[in-house]
Amino acid sequence: MEIRVAIFEDNKLVRDALEAILNGTAGYTCCGVFADGNHWENDIKRSTPDVVLMDIEMPGLSGIEVTQHINDLFPEIKILIQTVFNDSEKIFQALCAGASGYILKNDPPNKYLEAINEVYNGGAPISASVAKKVLGFFANKNVVLTSPGSTDYQLSDREKEILHLMVEGHNYKTIADKSFISYETVRTHVKHIYRKLHVASRSEAVMKAIQQGLS
Amino acid sequence: MEIRVAIFEDNKLVRDALEAILNGTAGYTCCGVFADGNHWENDIKRSTPDVVLMDIEMPGLSGIEVTQHINDLFPEIKILIQTVFNDSEKIFQALCAGASGYILKNDPPNKYLEAINEVYNGGAPISASVAKKVLGFFANKNVVLTSPGSTDYQLSDREKEILHLMVEGHNYKTIADKSFISYETVRTHVKHIYRKLHVASRSEAVMKAIQQGLS
């Protein structure tokens, strides 16, 4: 079985080089080459890649946005971000967009092939400089650990609705008006939400909601 | 120049094996082997390592705690965490304690040597499985980046004191008692603190205080 790789890369030289390397190596097929992310959905559907090699900096839709979208619609596709950036902000945005690995643009071809193979097999290749930034991010910080899997707080639909309005900054009275229920009922829902989220104030609840995408 | 490596590891077999490998390889010296972290300060001062190889699971002080302490007192020493854990919580605690790299216990000796060399030269080696957990941590999360440097909020001493008591969970009344001032004065201070921190609730203030070490 060959690994099907799609390339998103605005630089034609790099694009062609990557395509040549992939097609010239046993075990890899380049199933699509795209200069930007503007038609990503069609591109992905028609090329059916196993792995996407994504450039961060592209005209139109950025690689970060495209990564986010592919990740949403085709979560089974692994995305390998290639970057030249020393820009922490971009790196962390890319991390949050849900890529499977990070490789530097000036890594040699064999590193590229290794990394593609690694993500395809469920691994998570990270280039040294990205790894350093990531470790630096955690170092001496109290990162709030949201143990994955326990993000289901069993909020009812109504409770989610109320929480959403809280996140938007409404007070009890306006929430009551918007939801067509009484002030006291809003308060009851909020109390239940607090219990389920294990928090004791509006701001904590809002923070948890945003961090965990509950809103 | 040889790289001086100190080993913290409770398993004698592993400990001896690592020591033998290090002393048997050109470029590396094992300057100390310790079965636990109970005397870490003396151990570090006397062995003067460049790199510490740290086991997470140790009797007495855990590797995470010792890492934190070494990082506080001897920030120039690089710490390479070795772990068998699949335990996300431990991994992230270790990440936050400020280690420089992460290696798996069942990695082969040459990986160990490579990793030691890498951290010594300012790199950040991460084993595949740790990398995966780290990427998973960021995936699809809105990680809040606290821009370092803007942490001076010009709180007065009294205000810091009050904030500290707030972090400890005291309410206005007990803060008033502990500080020998009136309830209303506490409220005034709290209002000033909120303005200076640009927050609007106790929990936000406490969070900011903890994140930025203001308490």
Add this chain to the structure above:
DNA sequence: TTCAAAAATCACCCAATGGGGTATTGTATC
């Protein structure tokens, strides 16, 4: 189908919190 559990609704009480203002005193600093 019936019964129990959970969700959604509403109400009342009370304490704590947050935001606004005002005011006095002392201590710097200019």
Add this chain to the structure above:
DNA sequence: GATACAATACCCCATTGGGTGATTTTTGAA
């Protein structure tokens, strides 16, 4: 001496948090 600021203290009032109890509706399981 004037100005600024910290620390102290009090007032009013809206909002929030926590507890208790109740009715109705929905849902799921026996």
